[in-house]
Amino acid sequence: MFAVIALAAVATGCAKRGPPSGGPPDLDPPAVVSATPDSGASHVPLDAHISITFSEPMEPRSGADAVALAPPVDIAKRGWHGRTLVLELGQPLEPNQTYTLFVAGTARDRHGNAMGPGASVVFSTADSFPRGRITGEIEARGFAAPGLSLWCYHALREHVPDSTARDFDAIGLVDRLDQFRVDGLEVPGRYKLWAFADLNSNRSFEPEVDILAPVDTTFDLTPEHPEAAGVKITVINPRAPGTLKGTVVDSLADTVGVLRVLATSESDTSKRCWPPSTAITSSSSSSTPDRGRSARSAISTTRGRGNPSSSGRASRGTSRCFRPPRWSTS
Numbered sequence: 001m002f003a004v005i006a007l008a009a010v011a012t013g014c015a016k017r018g019p020p021s022g023g024p025p026d027l028d029p030p031a032v033v034s035a036t037p038d039s040g041a042s043h044v045p046l047d048a049h050i051s052i053t054f055s056e057p058m059e060p061r062s063g064a065d066a067v068a069l070a071p072p073v074d075i076a077k078r079g080w081h082g083r084t085l086v087l088e089l090g091q092p093l094e095p096n097q098t099y100t101l102f103v104a105g106t107a108r109d110r111h112g113n114a115m116g117p118g119a120s121v122v123f124s125t126a127d128s129f130p131r132g133r134i135t136g137e138i139e140a141r142g143f144a145a146p147g148l149s150l151w152c153y154h155a156l157r158e159h160v161p162d163s164t165a166r167d168f169d170a171i172g173l174v175d176r177l178d179q180f181r182v183d184g185l186e187v188p189g190r191y192k193l194w195a196f197a198d199l200n201s202n203r204s205f206e207p208e209v210d211i212l213a214p215v216d217t218t219f220d221l222t223p224e225h226p227e228a229a230g231v232k233i234t235v236i237n238p239r240a241p242g243t244l245k246g247t248v249v250d251s252l253a254d255t256v257g258v259l260r261v262l263a264t265s266e267s268d269t270s271k272r273c274w275p276p277s278t279a280i281t282s283s284s285s286s287s288t289p290d291r292g293r294s295a296r297s298a299i300s301t302t303r304g305r306g307n308p309s310s311s312g313r314a315s316r317g318t319s320r321c322f323r324p325p326r327w328s329t330s
Helices: 002-017 060-065
Strands: 032-036 050-054 067-070 075-081 084-089 098-103 119-124 132-141 149-154 170-173 179-185 189-197 211-221 227-236 272-274 298-302 320-322
Touching: 032 119, 050 098, 060 067, 060 075, 067 075, 067 084, 098 170, 098 179, 119 170, 119 179, 132 189, 132 211, 149 179, 179 189, 189 227, 211 227
Parallel strands: 132 227
Antiparallel strands: 032 050, 050 084, 067 098, 075 084, 098 119, 132 179, 149 170, 149 189, 170 179, 189 211, 227 298, 272 320
16 A cells, blocks of 8 residues: 555656646748749749648648649649648640749648748749739738738730639739739730738638729839839728727817717718829728728829839829729829
């Protein structure tokens, strides 16, 4: 009896002194550490083996489903080899074509941590990598900018994007510093951007929840100016709670009554103005559109280097305003 009790006491003491099992929880998001082909690669074979390696083991389903190619290419099979995802294409790549291999921010590691902003790799089957590029930053109002994607289309393809087909010609993803870059654009060329914010993270556009709106600026890329840099885009979530700030001057000095300030929203308080300036700036109300009425996304751009142009024209010394069909720019 004494030996059994002593043994139990020793075992209990050792258990109390031991370190906790499992170690600290993994809270770091996964990242893409390498890809084949590499970003910026040219002369990629039409039957190329495409793979992407992450910084840690991934949850197989969310990681595989988050990977796609643009322009769209049928992916017959997705297979994991440790931290590397290998894509088996159902069709060969097109010659003289630039592709973007992108990973949506919904990809998660085995501990459930999402990537967040996502990642992209751009390569080309042509003999040289196209020099065209659009870079800049996003100012997001009413939501977080990282993870927002910019869909790029040739300006001649004037149409509404098909969010289910992912029919864009190129794509740029906004990083944790609110910066974006669209690479591999043919020069000369004219391009349009659409901003897509997947606010419910289901990789599809739902008009009642998400944001999908055009940037009303056409970017002209030429051999002399192949890059449009320093572009600033403001994207507004019309469903986010609004804030109205100001000062109340009470000239009555009434100490008995109660002073109330009421803010009444309109269905669309945005407007578009063209002042005599080289910059395109936004103009929007400080109140939020009523949730029960039609909500509209607002986007504005400010020109940086490069040669972005706009379809609107105004003579110097004048300013004209009108209501836009979808969003506001000035």
